[in-house]
Amino acid sequence: MKVLSLCALVSLVSRCTATIYENGHERETHFVNTRIPSLGTNDTEWTTYGPNATELSYKGRWDDKHISWWAAPGLKFAFTGESVAITFGPHTTNTVLVAYRTAGLDWQLSNITTNATHQFVSPSTPGLNATLPSQLPLTFELRVTNWAYGVQINAVHLAKGEKLIKVPEFSRRIEFIGDSLQSGYGAVYEALSGFGYTVGAGLGSTEFSITAYPGICLHDANCWGNPRGQTYQFFRTSDTSPRAAALYNSTPPLYDFSSQPTKTDLVIIMIGTNDNNTANPVRGDSYYRSYLSFVPELHTTFPSADIVIMNLWGNFVRQGNTWVQQPKFIDEIRKVYDVLKGEGYPVHFFDTKGILQHNDMGPTFHPTDAGHLKIAAHLIRWINVMFGWELDATGPEVQHETTYWNDQVNY
Ligand SMILES: *[C@@H]1O[C@H](CO)[C@@H](O)[C@H](O)[C@H]1NC(C)=O
Ligand SMILES: *[C@@H]1O[C@H](CO)[C@@H](O)[C@H](O)[C@H]1NC(C)=O
Ligand SMILES: *[C@@H]1O[C@H](CO)[C@@H](O)[C@H](O)[C@H]1NC(C)=O
Ligand SMILES: *[C@@H]1O[C@H](CO)[C@@H](O)[C@H](O)[C@H]1NC(C)=O
Ligand SMILES: *[C@@H]1O[C@H](CO)[C@@H](O)[C@H](O)[C@H]1NC(C)=O
Ligand SMILES: *[C@@H]1O[C@H](CO)[C@@H](O)[C@H](O)[C@H]1NC(C)=O
Numbered sequence: 001m002k003v004l005s006l007c008a009l010v011s012l013v014s015r016c017t018a019t020i021y022e023n024g025h026e027r028e029t030h031f032v033n034t035r036i037p038s039l040g041t042n043d044t045e046w047t048t049y050g051p052n053a054t055e056l057s058y059k060g061r062w063d064d065k066h067i068s069w070w071a072a073p074g075l076k077f078a079f080t081g082e083s084v085a086i087t088f089g090p091h092t093t094n095t096v097l098v099a100y101r102t103a104g105l106d107w108q109l110s111n112i113t114t115n116a117t118h119q120f121v122s123p124s125t126p127g128l129n130a131t132l133p134s135q136l137p138l139t140f141e142l143r144v145t146n147w148a149y150g151v152q153i154n155a156v157h158l159a160k161g162e163k164l165i166k167v168p169e170f171s172r173r174i175e176f177i178g179d180s181l182q183s184g185y186g187a188v189y190e191a192l193s194g195f196g197y198t199v200g201a202g203l204g205s206t207e208f209s210i211t212a213y214p215g216i217c218l219h220d221a222n223c224w225g226n227p228r229g230q231t232y233q234f235f236r237t238s239d240t241s242p243r244a245a246a247l248y249n250s251t252p253p254l255y256d257f258s259s260q261p262t263k264t265d266l267v268i269i270m271i272g273t274n275d276n277n278t279a280n281p282v283r284g285d286s287y288y289r290s291y292l293s294f295v296p297e298l299h300t301t302f303p304s305a306d307i308v309i310m311n312l313w314g315n316f317v318r319q320g321n322t323w324v325q326q327p328k329f330i331d332e333i334r335k336v337y338d339v340l341k342g343e344g345y346p347v348h349f350f351d352t353k354g355i356l357q358h359n360d361m362g363p364t365f366h367p368t369d370a371g372h373l374k375i376a377a378h379l380i381r382w383i384n385v386m387f388g389w390e391l392d393a394t395g396p397e398v399q400h401e402t403t404y405w406n407d408q409v410n411y
Contacts, residue, residue: 204392
């Protein structure tokens with residue numbers, strides 16, 4: 001598990017290319033150029049709202065300067081009129097790729113410039129004048145696709161005289177805790193293609209945070225350059241990125257869990273692949289002890305949540321004339337579950353065995369988009385059977401650009 005792309009390590013302000021590579025080739029993309037000139041203070045076309053307007057719903061983790069952290073953080077609101085623009089602040093990673101959409105139409109992607117204003121909705125946006133409007137008021141949603149890069153919201157602009165409308169929160173909520181595997185490292189659109197996002201969005205009617213970062217360990221140790229493990233960092237607003245280190249040094253703010261409007265029903269943990277790597281200074285017994293102390297802290301933080309421990313699928317290696325799965329920390333995770341299931345609050349075990357095959361992994365040992373979809377599909381159905389959650393996403397796109405098909409059906 002590598003930590004960060006080179007451009008993130010080199011500089012926080014250099015232009016990181018938003019080119020997407022697929023199996024070593026440049027992928028055909030249709031990113032929208034949304035940048036517009038900065039708006040003057042006396043602009044006659046726009047009504048401007050500050051980043052703390054109560055109608056804005058921030059998804060995932062954001063700090064009090066409205067800077068996003070961790071994987072696939074988002075912003076959602078409804079609006080009147082036919083125009084939405086956002087001014088991004090100085091703590092926006094230059095050229096960070098964001099996904100955005102109105103109502104139930106497909107995601108579109110655009111790269112964002114530090115300190116710039118970007119217009120995402122205009123009178124020519126498809127779906128605004130639908131003859132049978134199925135979703136009114138119109139919602140606007142934005143997600144940062146990466147885990148390390150982020151945006152800072154400075155202002156939201158609507159057409160002159162138009163209004164922001166608060167979108168009610170969904171009543172169920174999941175907290176995902178993990179590393180690169182949940183944050184979508186190596187998937188085409190990164191966190192937006194990862195199984196954390198795909199489970200949260202795929203269930204529908206669900207609020208979720210993906211508190212996951214590539215390379216991070218569970219045990220509090222420096223793993224692949226991440227200064228702290230999740231037993232420490234999970235309780236902080238910011239992640240372990242160089243961007244966070246530059247802003248907060250070694251004192252990241254504690255996260256205010258009471259700021260989440262919806263109580264957490266499910267905590268889904270899958271972590272330890274980095275602890276299990278000999279490149280990092282963690283061994284099985286410290287992993288086991290950290291896991292045993294972490295889960296009770298999560299229970300204190302989310303008293304009404306069911307806690308789900310996923311085991312680690314590990315690597316797939318070729319042995320003789322077949323492929324063999326090599327899961328990580330088999331005994332440790334089993335023992336953690338055996339101890340915790342008797343603690344008086346609901347702890348569950350989700351077995352990943354047999355879901356992925358060797359070719360669901362890319363060359364960086366992370367799932368392909370298909371691998372993420374398989375994990376997500378199993379987990380979604382398991383949550384439905386286990387907890388009775390309805391599958392409420394019944395049409396609008398969840399996984400972006402996975403429509404592969406055979407268009408020569410007569411060959
Ligand atoms: C990113 O945005 C800039 C301008 O905002 C544009 O020139 C560039 O082509 C975009 N990159 C991609 C990959 O779309
Ligand atoms: C904005 O408009 C007001 C009222 O017309 C005027 O007093 C003020 O100087 C203007 N400010 C700028 C920055 O143009
Ligand atoms: C938003 O912040 C401004 C100052 O930056 C403050 O005047 C205003 O009261 C705040 N609004 C809310 C809803 O917190
Ligand atoms: C963004 O704006 C701030 C002032 O608000 C400035 O200090 C900073 O240099 C700007 N950053 C970029 C990349 O233009
Ligand atoms: C939607 O309707 C408004 C007002 O009738 C019009 O100005 C705009 O061009 C229409 N947009 C589309 C995409 O048809
Ligand atoms: C990783 O997990 C496997 C399977 O439980 C175990 O055999 C191995 O010793 C572990 N390696 C490290 C470095 O912890």
